[in-house]
Amino acid sequence: MGIVVQKYGGTSVADKERIFRAARRAISEYEKGNKVVVVVSAQGDTTDELIEKAREINENPSKREMDMLLSTGEQISIALMAMAIEKLGYPVISLTGWQAGIKTDSHYSNARIIEIDTERLQRELDKRNIVVVAGFQGINKYDDITTLGRGGSDTTAVALAAALKADKCEIYTDVDGVYTADPRIVPNASKLKEISYDEMLELATLGAKVLHNRSVELAKKYNIPLVVRSSFNDNEGTIVKEVNSVEKLLVSGVACDKDIARVAVIGVENVPGKAFQIFSLLAKENINVDIILQSIGREKTKDISFTVSKSNLKQTLDVLTKNLHVIGAKDITYADNVAKVSIVGAGMVNNPGVAAMMFEALYDAGINIEMISTSEIKISVLIDEKDAEKAVRAIHDKFKLHLLNNEK
Ligand code: ASP
Ligand code: MG
Numbered sequence: 001m002g003i004v005v006q007k008y009g010g011t012s013v014a015d016k017e018r019i020f021r022a023a024r025r026a027i028s029e030y031e032k033g034n035k036v037v038v039v040v041s042a043q044g045d046t047t048d049e050l051i052e053k054a055r056e057i058n059e060n061p062s063k064r065e066m067d068m069l070l071s072t073g074e075q076i077s078i079a080l081m082a083m084a085i086e087k088l089g090y091p092v093i094s095l096t097g098w099q100a101g102i103k104t105d106s107h108y109s110n111a112r113i114i115e116i117d118t119e120r121l122q123r124e125l126d127k128r129n130i131v132v133v134a135g136f137q138g139i140n141k142y143d144d145i146t147t148l149g150r151g152g153s154d155t156t157a158v159a160l161a162a163a164l165k166a167d168k169c170e171i172y173t174d175v176d177g178v179y180t181a182d183p184r185i186v187p188n189a190s191k192l193k194e195i196s197y198d199e200m201l202e203l204a205t206l207g208a209k210v211l212h213n214r215s216v217e218l219a220k221k222y223n224i225p226l227v228v229r230s231s232f233n234d235n236e237g238t239i240v241k242e243v244n245s246v247e248k249l250l251v252s253g254v255a256c257d258k259d260i261a262r263v264a265v266i267g268v269e270n271v272p273g274k275a276f277q278i279f280s281l282l283a284k285e286n287i288n289v290d291i292i293l294q295s296i297g298r299e300k301t302k303d304i305s306f307t308v309s310k311s312n313l314k315q316t317l318d319v320l321t322k323n324l325h326v327i328g329a330k331d332i333t334y335a336d337n338v339a340k341v342s343i344v345g346a347g348m349v350n351n352p353g354v355a356a357m358m359f360e361a362l363y364d365a366g367i368n369i370e371m372i373s374t375s376e377i378k379i380s381v382l383i384d385e386k387d388a389e390k391a392v393r394a395i396h397d398k399f400k401l402h403l404l405n406n407e408k
Contacts, residue, residue: 001033002167003125007040007135007157011174012231013077014044022172022231023084026130030090035125037164039135039157040081042073047150063108067137067147071097074134074153081132092130095120097137097145102156104138104146111146112214113138113155116163125164133160154215162222169224171211172231177238178203178210180401181254185392188402192252193236196243199252202344202378206255216240248347250354251399256392257340258385260290261313262370264305265320267297267330277327278304281319287312291340291373291382301330305371307382310336338370339388342380343395349376361398367391 006029008022022038030036042050050069054061078094085092101117124131135153140146148155154171161169178200179189195203197220204213210228219226219240229237268274275294282289292306308316313336320332348354358379362369367390371382383391396402 003035003164004029004168005037005157005161005166006170009173010041012172013040019084036130038132040077041135041153046073067108067145070147071137071145074136078132078134093124094132096134098139100133102138106140110149113159118163151212154212158215158218161224170227176230176235177228181396185389186396190404192238194239196346199344200240203253203255206342208255249345250347251343251345253344254392254395255342256388259310260307260340261310261336262307262338263334265329266303267301269328270300270302291371293371337385339385340380341391344378346377355379361394365394
């Protein structure tokens with residue numbers, strides 16, 4: 001007997017039948033004598049539809065009102081889920097984020113959870129209620145509703161698991177687990193039996209949409225193993241946890257991110273302080289910069305190129321153009337038809353030759369590399385967007401990831 005947190009994503013609660021399927025799964029944990037917390041996302045495409053609705057009224061609504069609107073998607077789900085559990089004859093109560101004591105900072109649309117006051121939750125669990133909590137939302141110090149960023153229900157689940165010291169945190173989704181590549185791009189991708197927090201964090205950040213990256217950060221911080229599995233079958237899923245060194249895989253996944261643009265500041269005077277100037281301008285605007293490349297240009301100048309997410313491109317160009325004379329640069333160019341393809345593997349730290357193999361795969365496929373960046377457990381390349389899928393398949397093949405079978 002213990003505490004179990006289960007999270008069901010939007011597709012897992014998209015219709016009546018699926019809601020009942022999830023409800024029965026929650027009940028089966030409850031039947032074992034466990035205290036059960038169920039976190040749900042908005043049904044199907046509800047969140048996207050709400051964003052669309054907002055746009056019809058106002059192309060630039062305040063973030064506070066957007067959060068007010070988007071949080072309603074999850075509120076529908078908790079009520080319906082609670083009604084299903086009720087219908088099946090079990091005691092249940094639904095709670096919105098604020099009712100569940102989820103306190104966040106004030107960054108509307110991308111808030112962070114600061115603390116969870118579990119008093120109400122504990123009380124309901126002690127009464128032997130199944131507690132259904134709205135994912136993706138909390139409340140800030142002004143008593144306003146905030147949301148945690150797209151995909152944030154995963155983070156709600158992990159934060160609740162940490163606060164309640166849960167014994168198990170299961171993330172139910174529409175795929176069987178974490179794969180070596182997106183199975184829609186690579187049909188013979190392998191499902192991983194387990195993956196380390198660090199690798200999962202890289203994959204989540206690099207555009208694999210299985211888990212919200214902040215949920216993985218939290219799981220790592222509190223050492224909570226996560227089980228990612230399908231709500232549509234009983235397959236085992238993937239466990240995200242601390243993986244010890246002998247089990248480390250050379251490459252455990254290939255990810256692809258198309259939400260990226262490359263910006264180049266051309267003809268920057270070749271003196272100290274220029275990179276500092278450029279990137280502090282961007283930092284002030286809260287713009288995240290990814291791959292950075294500096295190269296020698298003509299006549300004692302240098303070019304500084306970097307990538308940002310597509311949604312930050314306009315703001316990036318605006319602030320740099322406005323400050324072109326301050327920076328002392330000649331021109332700014334950009335490209336938004338680029339993609340970042342990355343390999344992640346905890347075992348690559350001590351194994352030379354992994355990068356060469358990746359580049360060979362791209363060369364064999366006739367794909368040109370524009371930029372490269374590496375970390376201990378990751379290698380990323382920037383390429384033409386039209387080559388993205390081909391690159392993922394070529395790399396996946398090269399490392400024979402379809403044969404990868406870390407099932408034990
Ligand atoms: N409903 C929100 C979204 O679509 C949060 C989530 O699904 O986790 O992003
Ligand atoms: Mg999700």
